[in-house]
Amino acid sequence: MQFDSTDTPLAEIQTPCLAVPLAVASALDEQIAPRGYLRSALRHAKDEAGEVTCIAMPEGAGAEQLIAFGVGEVVTLKEVRKIGVAVGKAIKACEVTSATVAPPEVAGADLPRATRAFATSIASELYRFRAHKKEDREKPEFESLTVQSNEDISRTVALIEAFSVGQTFARELGNLPGNECTPDYLLSEAKRLSEAHDIQCSHMDESQMQARGMGAFLSVSRGSAREGRLIRLDYLGAGDPASPPIILVGKGITFDTGGISLKKPEAMDEMKFDMCGAAAVLGTLLAAVEAKLPLNVIAIAAAAENMPSGKASRPGDVVTAMSGTTIEILNTDAEGRLVLCDALSYARELRPRTVIDVATLTGACVVALGERASGLFTPDDALADALLEAGEFSGDRVWRLPVWEDYREQLKTPLADIANVGGSGAGAITAAAFLSTFTEGMSWAHLDIAGTAWKTGKEKGATGAGVGVLFEYLLAQA
Ligand code: BES
Ligand code: MN
Ligand code: ZN
Numbered sequence: 001m002q003f004d005s006t007d008t009p010l011a012e013i014q015t016p017c018l019a020v021p022l023a024v025a026s027a028l029d030e031q032i033a034p035r036g037y038l039r040s041a042l043r044h045a046k047d048e049a050g051e052v053t054c055i056a057m058p059e060g061a062g063a064e065q066l067i068a069f070g071v072g073e074v075v076t077l078k079e080v081r082k083i084g085v086a087v088g089k090a091i092k093a094c095e096v097t098s099a100t101v102a103p104p105e106v107a108g109a110d111l112p113r114a115t116r117a118f119a120t121s122i123a124s125e126l127y128r129f130r131a132h133k134k135e136d137r138e139k140p141e142f143e144s145l146t147v148q149s150n151e152d153i154s155r156t157v158a159l160i161e162a163f164s165v166g167q168t169f170a171r172e173l174g175n176l177p178g179n180e181c182t183p184d185y186l187l188s189e190a191k192r193l194s195e196a197h198d199i200q201c202s203h204m205d206e207s208q209m210q211a212r213g214m215g216a217f218l219s220v221s222r223g224s225a226r227e228g229r230l231i232r233l234d235y236l237g238a239g240d241p242a243s244p245p246i247i248l249v250g251k252g253i254t255f256d257t258g259g260i261s262l263k264k265p266e267a268m269d270e271m272k273f274d275m276c277g278a279a280a281v282l283g284t285l286l287a288a289v290e291a292k293l294p295l296n297v298i299a300i301a302a303a304a305e306n307m308p309s310g311k312a313s314r315p316g317d318v319v320t321a322m323s324g325t326t327i328e329i330l331n332t333d334a335e336g337r338l339v340l341c342d343a344l345s346y347a348r349e350l351r352p353r354t355v356i357d358v359a360t361l362t363g364a365c366v367v368a369l370g371e372r373a374s375g376l377f378t379p380d381d382a383l384a385d386a387l388l389e390a391g392e393f394s395g396d397r398v399w400r401l402p403v404w405e406d407y408r409e410q411l412k413t414p415l416a417d418i419a420n421v422g423g424s425g426a427g428a429i430t431a432a433a434f435l436s437t438f439t440e441g442m443s444w445a446h447l448d449i450a451g452t453a454w455k456t457g458k459e460k461g462a463t464g465a466g467v468g469v470l471f472e473y474l475l476a477q478a
Contacts, residue, residue: 235289
């Protein structure tokens with residue numbers, strides 16, 4: 001999808017579909033023949049956020065269809081997004097390939113931010129996963145969204161496009177099934193990005209990981225016929241290549257069967273989404289490149305498949321992580337933390353300014369927060385505040401839970417330095433507490449996107465969760 005801006009007056013814009021605030025639509029009546037047509041068509045329109053009225057325009061008008069959207073009284077960023085979602089759905093229903101939209105006025109909030117919230121919400125609704133369904137593939141693909149404004153919004157539009165490209169990339173990866181989106185496929189996609197942009201791709205295969213002592217990661221990947229990959233993308237946008245990078249680490253389990261601690265069959269298909277953390281960090285890096293942010297950013301995707309097999313880990317196995325820590329694997333379904341701990345140790349060697357990992361890590365996080373917010377875990381209050389704010393501004397919200405050292409008690413075992421599960425209580429926190437033991441001395445945060453990364457049911461599909469909050473965080477750091 002392409003994004004543009006225009007300052008052409010609304011009545012003169014030639015477009016298959018024009019979306020404007022209801023009050024603006026009413027005012028257009030004066031300028032569009034026949035007079036009274038719009039006023040009459042809009043007489044029952046509701047001026048509330050989330051309401052839309054669609055009108056076929058009279059012959060001769062520049063726009064073929066008009067979407068008049070309600071705005072309501074107090075317009076917060078949250079409502080702007082709600083309006084954007086409704087407008088996006090309405091545009092989708094029009095089955096057009098391009099549209100022009102005029103953002104609602106937002107008192108108090110800054111215009112660029114509100115415009116971004118509006119346009120990215122619309123673009124996100126227009127996304128469709130087309131790879132595997134003829135019916136969807138045959139629908140016209142939406143091509144171009146133009147934002148009308150009297151001000152110069154070129155930078156804002158560039159940021160909208162950058163984010164949308166990154167989020168769409170993450171959703172595409174997420175939606176691909178486990179037989180297509182394998183660790184090698186993730187690597188090939190990372191390589192493709194590095195060929196198309198000014199970024200470097202490198203990776204470690206299993207023998208290289210073996211040489212680095214990554215016994216925790218390998219204990220997971222070993223069970224699969226598909227080799228695990230530690231994938232790395234470097235974007236050096238800061239001007240000074242020696243300036244410490246922000247490192248984003250993503251859980252990339254391309255399918256999580258649970259391993260020998262096999263999952264029950266209900267909804268196991270959804271464990272193809274267990275690589276959404278990796279998708280989020282690759283997508284965020286792509287967005288950062290597209291936006292030319294003046295930062296050094298590294299994305300690391302820990303890509304492996306968690307399968308039961310003759311080579312798979314058994315409950316009770318003890319493995320040694322890259323850090324030297326021995327881990328008793330009490331449950332092979334707690335595999336995310338095993339691939340992540342070695343990826344975090346690897347990140348640590350790169351002397352980062354900050355490390356943020358993103359993972360569909362625990363069912364317990366879904367119990368705690370549902371699908372409304374991702375779990376945020378960090379001992380660093382300043383980093384927590386920055387991520388909470390980035391979550392609010394982007395609408396990709398996070399909510400903080402504690403990672404007090406007390407929780408490490410639950411990970412104690414007489415047979416190794418640490419166990420990979422912490423018993424029945426506080427499952428999302430003990431997972432974070434496990435990771436925290438590998439991040440000593442670093443500025444680190446963990447995002448558990450288990451509840452937010454995909455939707456189930458009729459709208460089943462990846463959401464791109466993580467890209468919003470991380471891109472907003474990077475913007476604030478730039
Ligand atoms: N990928 C899952 C977590 C998950 C489950 C995400 C359901 C979204 C929906 C993870 O690898 C896992 O299996 N975690 C276990 C941990 C447990 C064994 C301590 C879980 O949450 O049940
Ligand atoms: Mn698992
Ligand atoms: Zn998993």
